[in-house]
């Protein structure tokens with residue numbers, strides 16, 4: 001494989017830092033052109049000094065000066081602001097943009113990168129939740145690959161290599177999170193610290209809360225629809241608490257392919273960055289005797305309402321998934337600040353979906369307007385202190 005030149009958006013986060021670990025293991029395979037962060041300028045500076053990109057972007061304008069000062073004399077261009085984040089992916093030498101930003105802020109940079117013909121390694125599932133049809137249409141039009149980083153979607157993607165046969169259905173596996181098996185009464189007073197204790201994965205705060213509420217799986221169902229061209233009825237969710245089987249494809253003859261491995265995000269990240277090749281690494285290997293039991297359960301959509309809301313939004317289409325995502329982002333932020341309860345998050349999302357009118361066939365500006373309006377409604381619901 002020729003050396004690949006990467007832009008890593010969200011390089012200071014959980015996926016971003018693990019992606020840089022992968023890059024560190026294969027210095028002969030990758031060059032880094034761009035690194036970006038929102039607030040965490042100290043980590044961004046350290047990463048820039050180690051990986052020597054052409055440019056870094058710090059989203060917050062007031063953090064430009066410390067980054068500029070620390071990197072002066074290095075030749076690394078320092079930029080700030082949302083426009084710079086979208087535009088920096090245009091640098092000619094970039095082959096692959098790894099989008100590891102959290103939230104719908106990832107949408108515009110993804111679209112811009114696709115329009116400039118860059119392949120996308122996509123961790124930022126919110127991009128496809130908000131505007132899946134638009135993004136996949138553009139990817140087709142510009143002949144760029146969307147390489148999934150999410151472990152479940154990477155699993156499906158890996159099961160499909162070499163297959164031209166139609167898919168009957170897929171099973172997305174879910175660990176069930178820290179509250180698996182609990183009923184609504186038991187969830188009434190759960191705290192942020194309890195919700196942040198994921199049993200199997202160490203991830204950023206937002207996706208960890210989404211995992212506890214099963215919204216993460218709901219977002220992944222929507223992401224899978226767009227990545228693999230499936231109907232909602234072809235996408236099933238199965239709870240698999242050990243997180244060893246990362247997802248399963250079932251073909252029309254009833255045969256199933258599953259992709260397995262230890263829960264380690266470096267594996268799907270590496271595959272997205274080296275696809276279609278696999279490179280030898282020395283990460284720990286699976287030991288059957290240490291995992292003698294792999295178990296499965298049905299998800300409890302009555303307790304974990306978010307998964308049901310996500311399926312509903314997907315079936316209704318239009319701007320519904322965009323509303324769901326925006327309201328969820330606001331609800332999760334409020335839960336992390338201790339302003340709403342765990343179960344209150346679903347109620348805010350449901351109420352926001354009721355208050356925002358449906359728009360069929362939205363274009364990019366419809367999505368942006370819908371995202372903003374949904375956030376406003378959800379913020380007001382948070383302020384009402386009823387949740």
Ligand code: NDP
Nearest residue numbers: 010012013014015038039040101102105123124125203204
């Ligand atoms: P983190 O919160 O750990 O990191 C997010 C990154 O995005 C950080 O670099 C952060 O900068 C930056 N960022 C945050 N807000 C903005 C913004 N508004 N504009 C631009 N940049 C921003 O998230 P994760 O790494 O956990 O998740 C990233 C994405 O990957 C999410 O979409 C998540 O669902 C998905 N994903 C994550 C997995 C994981 O294991 N973590 C697994 C599968 C998917 P700063 O550090 O300065 O705040």
